[in-house]
Amino acid sequence: MGNTSSMLTQYDIEEVQQHCNNAFSQQEIVSLYERFCQLDRNGGGFVSGEEFLSVPEFAVNPLSQRLLRMLDGLNFKEFVAFLSAFSPRATVQQKIEFIFKVYDSDGNGKVTFNDMLDVLHDLTGQFISEQQREVDLILEMPLFTDCKQVLTKVLEEAGYNKESLLIMSDFVKILGSSGLKMEVEVPVD
Amino acid sequence: MSSGKGGELIPSSSELDLDRPNIEDYLPSGSSIHEPLGKLRLCDLLDISPTLTEAAGAIVDDSFTQCFKSNPPEPWNWNVYLFPLWCCGVVIRYLILFPVRVIVLTVGWIIFLSCFIPVHLLLKGHDKLQKNMERALVELICSFFVASWTGVINYHGPRPSMRPKQVFVANHTSMIDFIILEQMSSFAVIMQKHPGWVGLLQSTILESVGCIWFNRTEAKDRETVTKKLREHSQGVDNNPLLIFPEGTCVNNQYSVMFKKGAFELGCTICPIAIKYNKIFVDAFWNSRKQSFTMHLLQLMTSWAVVCDVWYLEPQNLRPDETPIEFAERVRDIISVRAGLKKVPWDGYLKYSRPSPKHREQKQQSFAESVLRRLEEN
Numbered sequence: 001m002g003n004t005s006s007m008l009t010q011y012d013i014e015e016v017q018q019h020c021n022n023a024f025s026q027q028e029i030v031s032l033y034e035r036f037c038q039l040d041r042n043g044g045g046f047v048s049g050e051e052f053l054s055v056p057e058f059a060v061n062p063l064s065q066r067l068l069r070m071l072d073g074l075n076f077k078e079f080v081a082f083l084s085a086f087s088p089r090a091t092v093q094q095k096i097e098f099i100f101k102v103y104d105s106d107g108n109g110k111v112t113f114n115d116m117l118d119v120l121h122d123l124t125g126q127f128i129s130e131q132q133r134e135v136d137l138i139l140e141m142p143l144f145t146d147c148k149q150v151l152t153k154v155l156e157e158a159g160y161n162k163e164s165l166l167i168m169s170d171f172v173k174i175l176g177s178s179g180l181k182m183e184v185e186v187p188v189d
Numbered sequence: 190m191s192s193g194k195g196g197e198l199i200p201s202s203s204e205l206d207l208d209r210p211n212i213e214d215y216l217p218s219g220s221s222i223h224e225p226l227g228k229l230r231l232c233d234l235l236d237i238s239p240t241l242t243e244a245a246g247a248i249v250d251d252s253f254t255q256c257f258k259s260n261p262p263e264p265w266n267w268n269v270y271l272f273p274l275w276c277c278g279v280v281i282r283y284l285i286l287f288p289v290r291v292i293v294l295t296v297g298w299i300i301f302l303s304c305f306i307p308v309h310l311l312l313k314g315h316d317k318l319q320k321n322m323e324r325a326l327v328e329l330i331c332s333f334f335v336a337s338w339t340g341v342i343n344y345h346g347p348r349p350s351m352r353p354k355q356v357f358v359a360n361h362t363s364m365i366d367f368i369i370l371e372q373m374s375s376f377a378v379i380m381q382k383h384p385g386w387v388g389l390l391q392s393t394i395l396e397s398v399g400c401i402w403f404n405r406t407e408a409k410d411r412e413t414v415t416k417k418l419r420e421h422s423q424g425v426d427n428n429p430l431l432i433f434p435e436g437t438c439v440n441n442q443y444s445v446m447f448k449k450g451a452f453e454l455g456c457t458i459c460p461i462a463i464k465y466n467k468i469f470v471d472a473f474w475n476s477r478k479q480s481f482t483m484h485l486l487q488l489m490t491s492w493a494v495v496c497d498v499w500y501l502e503p504q505n506l507r508p509d510e511t512p513i514e515f516a517e518r519v520r521d522i523i524s525v526r527a528g529l530k531k532v533p534w535d536g537y538l539k540y541s542r543p544s545p546k547h548r549e550q551k552q553q554s555f556a557e558s559v560l561r562r563l564e565e566n
Protein backbone atom coordinates (compact mmCIF):
# COMPACT_ATOMS: atom_id res chain seq x y z
CA MET A 1 0.00 0.00 0.00
CA GLY A 2 1.38 3.41 -0.88
CA ASN A 3 2.57 5.12 2.25
CA THR A 4 3.08 8.53 0.79
CA SER A 5 0.28 8.65 -1.74
CA SER A 6 -2.98 10.05 -0.50
CA MET A 7 -5.12 7.98 -2.79
CA LEU A 8 -6.47 4.58 -1.91
CA THR A 9 -7.20 2.12 -4.65
CA GLN A 10 -10.20 -0.17 -4.55
CA TYR A 11 -7.79 -3.05 -4.00
CA ASP A 12 -6.27 -1.33 -0.98
CA ILE A 13 -9.69 -0.69 0.53
CA GLU A 14 -10.71 -4.31 0.15
CA GLU A 15 -7.48 -5.50 1.68
CA VAL A 16 -7.99 -3.29 4.70
CA GLN A 17 -11.60 -4.36 4.99
CA GLN A 18 -10.58 -7.99 5.03
CA HIS A 19 -7.89 -7.35 7.60
CA CYS A 20 -10.38 -5.82 10.01
CA ASN A 21 -12.99 -8.54 9.38
CA ASN A 22 -15.42 -6.21 7.67
CA ALA A 23 -15.78 -4.07 10.77
CA PHE A 24 -16.02 -0.95 8.63
CA SER A 25 -17.73 -0.14 5.39
CA GLN A 26 -15.69 1.01 2.40
CA GLN A 27 -16.81 4.60 2.88
CA GLU A 28 -15.74 4.49 6.51
CA ILE A 29 -12.35 3.15 5.51
CA VAL A 30 -11.90 6.06 3.09
CA SER A 31 -12.81 8.50 5.87
CA LEU A 32 -10.42 6.78 8.25
CA TYR A 33 -7.69 7.07 5.66
CA GLU A 34 -8.26 10.81 5.38
CA ARG A 35 -8.07 11.04 9.13
CA PHE A 36 -4.92 8.91 9.24
CA CYS A 37 -3.23 11.18 6.68
CA GLN A 38 -4.36 14.22 8.62
CA LEU A 39 -2.77 12.87 11.81
CA ASP A 40 0.35 11.62 10.04
CA ARG A 41 1.77 15.08 9.53
CA ASN A 42 5.25 14.13 8.49
CA GLY A 43 3.96 11.60 5.98
CA GLY A 44 5.95 8.68 7.36
CA GLY A 45 3.17 6.16 6.80
CA PHE A 46 2.46 5.78 10.48
CA VAL A 47 1.22 8.07 13.23
CA SER A 48 3.75 8.61 16.00
CA GLY A 49 2.93 8.99 19.68
CA GLU A 50 3.61 12.74 19.48
CA GLU A 51 1.18 13.11 16.62
CA PHE A 52 -1.54 11.33 18.57
CA LEU A 53 -0.85 13.48 21.61
CA SER A 54 -1.33 16.61 19.51
CA VAL A 55 -5.05 15.82 19.60
CA PRO A 56 -6.00 17.49 22.89
CA GLU A 57 -9.06 15.31 23.43
CA PHE A 58 -6.84 12.23 23.27
CA ALA A 59 -4.06 13.72 25.40
CA VAL A 60 -6.39 14.38 28.34
CA ASN A 61 -7.66 10.78 28.37
CA PRO A 62 -6.40 8.87 31.46
CA LEU A 63 -5.58 5.78 29.38
CA SER A 64 -3.75 7.63 26.61
CA GLN A 65 -0.29 6.31 27.53
CA ARG A 66 -1.48 2.72 27.57
CA LEU A 67 -3.18 3.13 24.24
CA LEU A 68 -0.13 4.83 22.78
CA ARG A 69 1.90 1.71 23.45
CA MET A 70 -0.57 -0.18 21.32
CA LEU A 71 -0.87 2.54 18.66
CA ASP A 72 2.67 3.67 18.13
CA GLY A 73 4.07 2.82 14.71
CA LEU A 74 0.94 1.24 13.29
CA ASN A 75 0.45 1.56 9.57
CA PHE A 76 -2.98 2.29 8.16
CA LYS A 77 -4.11 -1.33 7.91
CA GLU A 78 -3.18 -2.01 11.53
CA PHE A 79 -4.73 1.31 12.57
CA VAL A 80 -8.08 0.23 11.16
CA ALA A 81 -7.75 -3.18 12.79
CA PHE A 82 -7.08 -1.45 16.10
CA LEU A 83 -10.24 0.62 15.76
CA SER A 84 -12.35 -2.32 14.63
CA ALA A 85 -13.29 -3.15 18.22
CA PHE A 86 -15.18 0.15 18.30
CA SER A 87 -17.28 -0.53 15.26
CA PRO A 88 -21.01 -1.13 15.80
CA ARG A 89 -20.49 -4.34 13.82
CA ALA A 90 -17.96 -5.71 16.28
CA THR A 91 -19.09 -8.52 18.56
CA VAL A 92 -19.02 -8.36 22.34
CA GLN A 93 -16.27 -10.98 22.23
CA GLN A 94 -14.09 -8.67 20.09
CA LYS A 95 -14.70 -5.79 22.43
CA ILE A 96 -13.75 -7.85 25.47
CA GLU A 97 -10.63 -9.04 23.63
CA PHE A 98 -9.64 -5.43 23.08
CA ILE A 99 -10.12 -4.58 26.74
CA PHE A 100 -8.08 -7.63 27.67
CA LYS A 101 -5.25 -6.46 25.43
CA VAL A 102 -5.28 -3.06 27.09
CA TYR A 103 -4.76 -4.73 30.46
CA ASP A 104 -2.29 -7.35 29.29
CA SER A 105 0.60 -4.99 28.66
CA ASP A 106 3.23 -7.70 28.21
CA GLY A 107 1.01 -9.62 25.82
CA ASN A 108 1.43 -13.03 27.42
CA GLY A 109 -2.28 -13.75 27.59
CA LYS A 110 -2.49 -13.37 31.37
CA VAL A 111 -3.63 -10.35 33.33
CA THR A 112 -1.98 -10.06 36.73
CA PHE A 113 -2.97 -8.17 39.84
CA ASN A 114 -0.37 -5.55 38.98
CA ASP A 115 -1.77 -5.08 35.48
CA MET A 116 -5.19 -4.34 36.95
CA LEU A 117 -3.65 -2.11 39.59
CA ASP A 118 -1.82 -0.09 36.93
CA VAL A 119 -5.00 0.55 35.00
CA LEU A 120 -6.82 1.53 38.16
CA HIS A 121 -4.04 3.97 38.98
CA ASP A 122 -4.32 5.47 35.49
CA LEU A 123 -8.03 5.97 35.93
CA THR A 124 -7.97 7.42 39.42
CA GLY A 125 -4.71 9.38 39.42
CA GLN A 126 -3.76 10.33 42.92
CA PHE A 127 -7.31 10.76 44.04
CA ILE A 128 -7.72 7.47 45.78
CA SER A 129 -4.50 7.13 47.71
CA GLU A 130 -4.40 10.70 48.92
CA GLN A 131 -8.01 11.17 49.75
CA GLN A 132 -8.78 11.37 53.41
CA ARG A 133 -12.20 9.93 53.97
CA GLU A 134 -13.77 10.01 57.33
CA VAL A 135 -14.70 6.77 58.92
CA ASP A 136 -18.43 6.41 59.20
CA LEU A 137 -18.64 6.09 62.95
CA ILE A 138 -22.16 4.77 63.05
CA LEU A 139 -21.69 1.88 60.67
CA GLU A 140 -18.00 1.47 61.51
CA MET A 141 -17.10 1.05 57.88
CA PRO A 142 -13.46 0.34 57.15
CA LEU A 143 -11.33 3.13 55.78
CA PHE A 144 -10.29 2.37 52.18
CA THR A 145 -7.67 4.80 50.98
CA ASP A 146 -5.65 2.62 48.72
CA CYS A 147 -6.11 1.23 45.20
CA LYS A 148 -4.58 -2.07 46.30
CA GLN A 149 -7.13 -2.52 49.04
CA VAL A 150 -10.00 -1.61 46.77
CA LEU A 151 -8.87 -4.03 44.08
CA THR A 152 -8.15 -6.84 46.53
CA LYS A 153 -11.54 -6.53 48.16
CA VAL A 154 -13.43 -6.49 44.89
CA LEU A 155 -11.39 -9.41 43.51
CA GLU A 156 -12.02 -11.53 46.55
CA GLU A 157 -15.71 -10.86 46.42
CA ALA A 158 -15.71 -12.14 42.84
CA GLY A 159 -13.93 -15.33 43.82
CA TYR A 160 -10.36 -14.44 42.83
CA ASN A 161 -7.38 -13.33 44.86
CA LYS A 162 -4.21 -11.29 44.56
CA GLU A 163 -2.27 -14.12 42.98
CA SER A 164 -4.89 -14.94 40.37
CA LEU A 165 -3.87 -14.73 36.77
CA LEU A 166 -6.88 -13.83 34.68
CA ILE A 167 -7.13 -15.12 31.15
CA MET A 168 -9.44 -14.23 28.30
CA SER A 169 -12.23 -16.56 29.37
CA ASP A 170 -12.25 -14.99 32.85
CA PHE A 171 -12.76 -11.62 31.27
CA VAL A 172 -15.57 -12.95 29.16
CA LYS A 173 -17.21 -14.34 32.27
CA ILE A 174 -16.81 -11.09 34.20
CA LEU A 175 -17.68 -8.60 31.49
CA GLY A 176 -19.86 -10.65 29.20
CA SER A 177 -23.12 -10.05 30.99
CA SER A 178 -22.85 -6.33 31.62
CA GLY A 179 -24.05 -4.45 28.55
CA LEU A 180 -20.75 -3.36 27.07
CA LYS A 181 -21.11 -0.10 25.19
CA MET A 182 -18.02 0.63 23.19
CA GLU A 183 -18.87 2.23 19.88
CA VAL A 184 -17.49 5.07 17.87
CA GLU A 185 -19.02 6.62 14.79
CA VAL A 186 -16.77 7.27 11.84
CA PRO A 187 -17.84 10.51 10.17
CA VAL A 188 -18.60 9.93 6.52
CA ASP A 189 -18.98 12.88 4.16
CA MET B 190 -13.76 27.39 37.72
CA SER B 191 -15.40 24.19 38.82
CA SER B 192 -14.73 23.30 42.39
CA GLY B 193 -17.87 21.72 43.70
CA LYS B 194 -16.79 18.12 44.02
CA GLY B 195 -15.30 16.85 47.26
CA GLY B 196 -11.51 16.73 47.21
CA GLU B 197 -9.07 19.46 46.35
CA LEU B 198 -8.27 20.26 42.75
CA ILE B 199 -4.52 20.24 42.44
CA PRO B 200 -3.65 23.69 41.05
CA SER B 201 -1.60 23.53 37.88
CA SER B 202 1.11 26.03 37.21
CA SER B 203 0.24 26.34 33.54
CA GLU B 204 -0.97 29.79 32.62
CA LEU B 205 -3.31 28.33 30.06
CA ASP B 206 -5.62 27.23 32.87
CA LEU B 207 -6.58 30.72 33.85
CA ASP B 208 -7.92 31.51 30.44
CA ARG B 209 -10.59 28.95 30.01
CA PRO B 210 -14.13 28.54 31.31
CA ASN B 211 -15.42 25.13 32.23
CA ILE B 212 -14.60 22.79 29.36
CA GLU B 213 -16.94 20.13 30.67
CA ASP B 214 -19.83 22.28 29.45
CA TYR B 215 -18.67 21.92 25.87
CA LEU B 216 -17.29 18.40 25.60
CA PRO B 217 -19.73 15.73 24.46
CA SER B 218 -21.46 13.64 27.12
CA GLY B 219 -19.16 10.99 28.41
CA SER B 220 -16.69 13.60 29.43
CA SER B 221 -17.17 12.33 32.94
CA ILE B 222 -16.96 8.59 33.33
CA HIS B 223 -20.55 7.59 33.86
CA GLU B 224 -21.70 6.68 37.33
CA PRO B 225 -23.79 3.54 37.64
CA LEU B 226 -25.46 2.83 40.93
CA GLY B 227 -25.14 -0.04 43.31
CA LYS B 228 -22.35 -1.94 44.97
CA LEU B 229 -18.95 -1.99 43.35
CA ARG B 230 -18.20 -5.28 41.66
CA LEU B 231 -15.22 -6.58 39.70
CA CYS B 232 -16.95 -5.99 36.38
CA ASP B 233 -17.36 -2.31 37.24
CA LEU B 234 -13.67 -1.92 37.94
CA LEU B 235 -12.54 -3.87 34.90
CA ASP B 236 -14.98 -2.24 32.50
CA ILE B 237 -12.92 0.57 31.05
CA SER B 238 -15.10 0.86 27.97
CA PRO B 239 -16.31 4.45 28.56
CA THR B 240 -12.76 5.78 28.78
CA LEU B 241 -11.66 3.71 25.80
CA THR B 242 -14.63 4.94 23.78
CA GLU B 243 -13.69 8.54 24.48
CA ALA B 244 -10.11 7.89 23.39
CA ALA B 245 -11.20 6.15 20.20
CA GLY B 246 -13.66 8.96 19.51
CA ALA B 247 -10.83 11.46 19.75
CA ILE B 248 -8.65 9.38 17.42
CA VAL B 249 -11.37 9.14 14.80
CA ASP B 250 -12.41 12.78 14.87
CA ASP B 251 -11.80 15.74 17.11
CA SER B 252 -12.94 19.32 17.06
CA PHE B 253 -9.51 20.84 17.62
CA THR B 254 -7.82 19.47 14.49
CA GLN B 255 -10.83 20.56 12.45
CA CYS B 256 -10.06 24.17 13.27
CA PHE B 257 -6.79 24.08 11.42
CA LYS B 258 -7.75 21.98 8.45
CA SER B 259 -7.50 23.78 5.15
CA ASN B 260 -10.33 22.47 3.03
CA PRO B 261 -9.20 22.50 -0.58
CA PRO B 262 -11.92 23.54 -2.98
CA GLU B 263 -13.42 20.85 -5.19
CA PRO B 264 -11.65 20.66 -8.53
CA TRP B 265 -14.10 21.79 -11.19
CA ASN B 266 -11.86 21.49 -14.23
CA TRP B 267 -12.32 17.81 -14.90
CA ASN B 268 -14.42 18.24 -17.98
CA VAL B 269 -13.35 18.34 -21.64
CA TYR B 270 -14.45 21.93 -22.16
CA LEU B 271 -13.86 23.14 -18.60
CA PHE B 272 -10.24 22.09 -18.59
CA PRO B 273 -9.09 24.39 -21.43
CA LEU B 274 -11.04 27.17 -19.78
CA TRP B 275 -9.19 26.54 -16.56
CA CYS B 276 -5.88 26.49 -18.42
CA CYS B 277 -6.67 29.90 -19.91
CA GLY B 278 -7.43 31.06 -16.41
CA VAL B 279 -4.07 29.84 -15.16
CA VAL B 280 -2.27 31.59 -17.99
CA ILE B 281 -4.07 34.85 -17.32
CA ARG B 282 -3.52 34.64 -13.58
CA TYR B 283 0.14 33.73 -13.63
CA LEU B 284 1.36 35.52 -16.73
CA ILE B 285 -0.79 38.64 -16.85
CA LEU B 286 -2.36 39.36 -13.48
CA PHE B 287 0.61 38.37 -11.38
CA PRO B 288 3.18 40.59 -13.09
CA VAL B 289 0.72 43.51 -13.08
CA ARG B 290 0.17 43.04 -9.40
CA VAL B 291 3.85 42.83 -8.67
CA ILE B 292 4.30 46.12 -10.53
CA VAL B 293 1.46 47.73 -8.60
CA LEU B 294 2.96 46.56 -5.35
CA THR B 295 6.44 47.76 -6.29
CA VAL B 296 5.09 51.17 -7.27
CA GLY B 297 3.25 51.30 -4.00
CA TRP B 298 6.39 50.50 -2.03
CA ILE B 299 8.39 53.11 -3.92
CA ILE B 300 5.83 55.80 -3.19
CA PHE B 301 5.54 54.68 0.38
CA LEU B 302 9.24 54.55 1.12
CA SER B 303 9.98 57.81 -0.63
CA CYS B 304 7.45 59.53 1.58
CA PHE B 305 7.91 57.57 4.75
CA ILE B 306 11.67 57.83 5.10
CA PRO B 307 11.80 61.63 4.76
CA VAL B 308 8.81 62.04 7.07
CA HIS B 309 10.37 59.73 9.63
CA LEU B 310 13.74 61.43 9.58
CA LEU B 311 12.89 65.06 9.01
CA LEU B 312 9.75 65.56 11.03
CA LYS B 313 11.27 64.30 14.24
CA GLY B 314 10.36 67.43 16.12
CA HIS B 315 6.78 67.72 15.00
CA ASP B 316 5.26 64.72 16.70
CA LYS B 317 1.63 65.19 15.86
CA LEU B 318 2.20 65.95 12.19
CA GLN B 319 4.66 63.10 11.88
CA LYS B 320 2.25 60.66 13.45
CA ASN B 321 -0.61 61.66 11.22
CA MET B 322 1.46 61.45 8.09
CA GLU B 323 2.90 58.07 9.04
CA ARG B 324 -0.57 56.75 9.76
CA ALA B 325 -1.83 57.92 6.40
CA LEU B 326 1.16 56.35 4.69
CA VAL B 327 0.65 53.00 6.41
CA GLU B 328 -2.98 53.06 5.35
CA LEU B 329 -1.76 53.76 1.84
CA ILE B 330 0.65 50.85 1.65
CA CYS B 331 -2.02 48.55 3.03
CA SER B 332 -4.34 49.66 0.27
CA PHE B 333 -1.63 48.81 -2.22
CA PHE B 334 -1.29 45.36 -0.67
CA VAL B 335 -5.01 44.79 -0.89
CA ALA B 336 -4.99 45.92 -4.51
CA SER B 337 -2.19 43.49 -5.24
CA TRP B 338 -4.49 40.59 -4.49
CA THR B 339 -7.51 42.32 -5.96
CA GLY B 340 -9.17 42.42 -2.62
CA VAL B 341 -12.91 42.82 -2.78
CA ILE B 342 -13.77 43.81 0.75
CA ASN B 343 -17.17 44.83 1.97
CA TYR B 344 -17.11 46.85 5.13
CA HIS B 345 -20.31 46.92 7.13
CA GLY B 346 -21.04 49.05 10.11
CA PRO B 347 -19.75 52.40 11.32
CA ARG B 348 -16.05 53.12 10.82
CA PRO B 349 -14.15 52.90 14.10
CA SER B 350 -13.47 56.21 15.77
CA MET B 351 -10.29 57.17 17.54
CA ARG B 352 -11.19 57.33 21.18
CA PRO B 353 -9.10 56.40 24.15
CA LYS B 354 -10.00 53.34 26.24
CA GLN B 355 -11.21 51.49 23.23
CA VAL B 356 -9.89 48.13 22.07
CA PHE B 357 -10.83 46.27 18.90
CA VAL B 358 -10.96 42.49 18.74
CA ALA B 359 -11.39 40.30 15.69
CA ASN B 360 -11.27 36.66 14.69
CA HIS B 361 -8.01 35.61 13.08
CA THR B 362 -7.54 33.74 9.83
CA SER B 363 -4.33 35.06 8.37
CA MET B 364 -1.90 37.93 8.80
CA ILE B 365 -3.72 39.69 6.00
CA ASP B 366 -6.53 40.33 8.49
CA PHE B 367 -4.41 43.11 9.85
CA ILE B 368 -3.72 44.57 6.42
CA ILE B 369 -7.38 44.53 5.50
CA LEU B 370 -8.40 46.34 8.66
CA GLU B 371 -5.47 48.73 8.63
CA GLN B 372 -6.34 50.05 5.20
CA MET B 373 -9.58 51.51 6.54
CA SER B 374 -8.32 52.99 9.77
CA SER B 375 -5.09 53.01 11.63
CA PHE B 376 -4.74 50.44 14.35
CA ALA B 377 -1.95 49.53 16.67
CA VAL B 378 -1.59 45.82 16.73
CA ILE B 379 -0.14 43.25 19.07
CA MET B 380 1.71 40.56 17.22
CA GLN B 381 4.05 37.66 17.55
CA LYS B 382 7.51 38.76 16.45
CA HIS B 383 8.30 36.95 13.21
CA PRO B 384 11.65 36.24 11.60
CA GLY B 385 12.67 37.27 8.09
CA TRP B 386 11.38 40.15 6.05
CA VAL B 387 8.15 40.24 8.01
CA GLY B 388 10.15 40.87 11.17
CA LEU B 389 11.96 43.69 9.43
CA LEU B 390 8.68 45.28 8.47
CA GLN B 391 7.45 44.85 11.99
CA SER B 392 10.37 46.61 13.59
CA THR B 393 10.49 49.54 11.21
CA ILE B 394 7.16 50.51 9.77
CA LEU B 395 4.74 49.00 12.21
CA GLU B 396 6.56 50.69 15.06
CA SER B 397 5.21 53.94 13.72
CA VAL B 398 1.61 52.95 14.27
CA GLY B 399 2.49 51.83 17.74
CA CYS B 400 2.76 48.04 17.85
CA ILE B 401 3.38 45.77 20.77
CA TRP B 402 5.40 42.59 20.42
CA PHE B 403 5.09 39.41 22.33
CA ASN B 404 6.88 36.12 22.36
CA ARG B 405 4.67 33.09 22.68
CA THR B 406 7.41 30.94 24.06
CA GLU B 407 8.36 33.12 26.99
CA ALA B 408 6.28 32.63 30.10
CA LYS B 409 7.14 35.92 31.82
CA ASP B 410 6.42 37.76 28.60
CA ARG B 411 2.73 37.76 29.45
CA GLU B 412 3.07 40.19 32.34
CA THR B 413 5.16 42.69 30.40
CA VAL B 414 2.76 42.53 27.51
CA THR B 415 -0.28 43.05 29.72
CA LYS B 416 1.40 46.10 31.20
CA LYS B 417 2.21 47.51 27.77
CA LEU B 418 -1.35 46.89 26.62
CA ARG B 419 -2.73 48.75 29.57
CA GLU B 420 -0.42 51.72 29.06
CA HIS B 421 -1.19 51.92 25.39
CA SER B 422 -4.95 51.77 25.82
CA GLN B 423 -4.90 54.57 28.36
CA GLY B 424 -2.91 56.88 26.11
CA VAL B 425 -5.01 59.52 24.39
CA ASP B 426 -3.00 59.95 21.28
CA ASN B 427 -2.27 56.33 20.48
CA ASN B 428 -3.90 54.41 17.72
CA PRO B 429 -6.67 52.15 18.96
CA LEU B 430 -5.43 48.66 19.74
CA LEU B 431 -6.39 45.76 17.52
CA ILE B 432 -6.13 42.41 19.23
CA PHE B 433 -6.75 38.91 17.89
CA PRO B 434 -7.72 37.10 21.09
CA GLU B 435 -7.58 33.65 19.50
CA GLY B 436 -3.82 33.94 19.49
CA THR B 437 -3.38 31.90 16.34
CA CYS B 438 -4.73 31.61 12.81
CA VAL B 439 -7.87 29.50 12.53
CA ASN B 440 -9.44 28.31 9.30
CA ASN B 441 -12.37 30.78 9.24
CA GLN B 442 -14.94 28.07 9.88
CA TYR B 443 -14.37 27.69 13.58
CA SER B 444 -13.36 29.94 16.42
CA VAL B 445 -11.14 28.85 19.28
CA MET B 446 -11.29 30.28 22.77
CA PHE B 447 -10.46 33.90 23.30
CA LYS B 448 -7.67 34.81 25.66
CA LYS B 449 -8.90 37.05 28.40
CA GLY B 450 -5.98 39.53 28.22
CA ALA B 451 -7.80 42.01 26.02
CA PHE B 452 -10.89 41.88 28.18
CA GLU B 453 -9.40 42.88 31.48
CA LEU B 454 -7.96 46.21 30.40
CA GLY B 455 -10.99 48.12 31.57
CA CYS B 456 -11.77 49.36 28.06
CA THR B 457 -14.73 49.19 25.74
CA ILE B 458 -14.42 46.25 23.40
CA CYS B 459 -15.42 46.78 19.77
CA PRO B 460 -15.82 43.40 18.07
CA ILE B 461 -14.98 43.00 14.39
CA ALA B 462 -16.05 39.91 12.47
CA ILE B 463 -14.14 38.88 9.35
CA LYS B 464 -15.42 36.26 6.96
CA TYR B 465 -13.59 35.26 3.82
CA ASN B 466 -15.37 33.95 0.79
CA LYS B 467 -13.53 30.90 -0.48
CA ILE B 468 -14.85 31.31 -3.99
CA PHE B 469 -11.48 32.14 -5.54
CA VAL B 470 -8.97 31.39 -2.87
CA ASP B 471 -8.88 30.13 0.68
CA ALA B 472 -7.36 32.94 2.71
CA PHE B 473 -6.57 30.74 5.71
CA TRP B 474 -2.85 30.88 6.41
CA ASN B 475 -1.94 27.40 7.55
CA SER B 476 1.31 28.35 9.23
CA ARG B 477 2.22 24.69 9.65
CA LYS B 478 2.09 24.12 5.93
CA GLN B 479 3.18 27.38 4.29
CA SER B 480 5.47 30.28 4.96
CA PHE B 481 3.92 33.72 4.81
CA THR B 482 5.72 34.44 1.54
CA MET B 483 4.21 31.39 -0.12
CA HIS B 484 0.84 32.38 1.28
CA LEU B 485 1.11 35.88 -0.22
CA LEU B 486 2.20 34.44 -3.55
CA GLN B 487 -0.80 32.15 -3.53
CA LEU B 488 -3.06 35.14 -2.95
CA MET B 489 -1.38 37.13 -5.68
CA THR B 490 -1.87 34.41 -8.26
CA SER B 491 -5.57 33.92 -7.65
CA TRP B 492 -8.40 35.96 -9.08
CA ALA B 493 -9.44 37.85 -6.01
CA VAL B 494 -9.68 37.80 -2.25
CA VAL B 495 -13.27 38.37 -1.27
CA CYS B 496 -14.26 39.08 2.26
CA ASP B 497 -16.77 40.76 4.52
CA VAL B 498 -15.85 42.86 7.51
CA TRP B 499 -18.44 43.76 10.09
CA TYR B 500 -17.79 46.41 12.71
CA LEU B 501 -20.08 45.33 15.53
CA GLU B 502 -21.61 47.14 18.48
CA PRO B 503 -19.14 48.03 21.23
CA GLN B 504 -19.44 45.99 24.41
CA ASN B 505 -18.55 46.68 27.99
CA LEU B 506 -17.85 44.42 30.91
CA ARG B 507 -21.13 43.87 32.75
CA PRO B 508 -21.09 44.25 36.55
CA ASP B 509 -21.77 40.56 37.19
CA GLU B 510 -19.37 39.23 34.56
CA THR B 511 -15.85 37.92 34.85
CA PRO B 512 -13.36 38.76 32.09
CA ILE B 513 -13.52 35.16 30.87
CA GLU B 514 -17.30 35.32 30.56
CA PHE B 515 -16.97 38.66 28.81
CA ALA B 516 -14.50 37.14 26.36
CA GLU B 517 -16.87 34.27 25.66
CA ARG B 518 -19.78 36.62 25.14
CA VAL B 519 -17.82 38.66 22.60
CA ARG B 520 -16.64 35.46 20.91
CA ASP B 521 -20.26 34.47 20.62
CA ILE B 522 -21.18 37.77 18.98
CA ILE B 523 -18.35 37.51 16.47
CA SER B 524 -18.94 33.82 15.73
CA VAL B 525 -22.63 34.34 15.06
CA ARG B 526 -21.97 37.25 12.72
CA ALA B 527 -19.22 35.49 10.79
CA GLY B 528 -20.88 32.07 10.78
CA LEU B 529 -18.15 30.32 12.79
CA LYS B 530 -18.58 27.25 14.96
CA LYS B 531 -17.22 27.61 18.45
CA VAL B 532 -14.89 25.02 19.92
CA PRO B 533 -13.77 24.88 23.55
CA TRP B 534 -10.06 24.66 22.90
CA ASP B 535 -7.25 27.08 23.50
CA GLY B 536 -5.48 27.96 20.24
CA TYR B 537 -2.11 27.54 21.88
CA LEU B 538 -2.71 23.79 22.07
CA LYS B 539 -1.29 23.89 18.56
CA TYR B 540 2.08 24.38 20.20
CA SER B 541 1.75 22.67 23.57
CA ARG B 542 -0.02 19.87 25.40
CA PRO B 543 -3.22 20.41 27.40
CA SER B 544 -2.76 21.00 31.09
CA PRO B 545 -3.13 17.98 33.40
CA LYS B 546 -6.13 19.64 35.03
CA HIS B 547 -8.66 18.07 32.67
CA ARG B 548 -7.34 14.59 33.07
CA GLU B 549 -7.30 15.14 36.83
CA GLN B 550 -10.95 16.14 36.84
CA LYS B 551 -11.92 12.90 35.13
CA GLN B 552 -9.75 10.89 37.46
CA GLN B 553 -11.22 12.58 40.47
CA SER B 554 -14.82 11.92 39.50
CA PHE B 555 -14.07 8.28 38.77
CA ALA B 556 -12.21 7.84 42.04
CA GLU B 557 -15.08 9.31 43.99
CA SER B 558 -17.64 7.07 42.37
CA VAL B 559 -15.52 4.01 43.12
CA LEU B 560 -15.13 4.94 46.76
CA ARG B 561 -18.76 5.83 47.13
CA ARG B 562 -19.94 2.53 45.69
CA LEU B 563 -17.45 0.61 47.74
CA GLU B 564 -19.17 1.73 50.86
CA GLU B 565 -22.56 0.57 49.73
CA ASN B 566 -23.53 -2.84 50.93
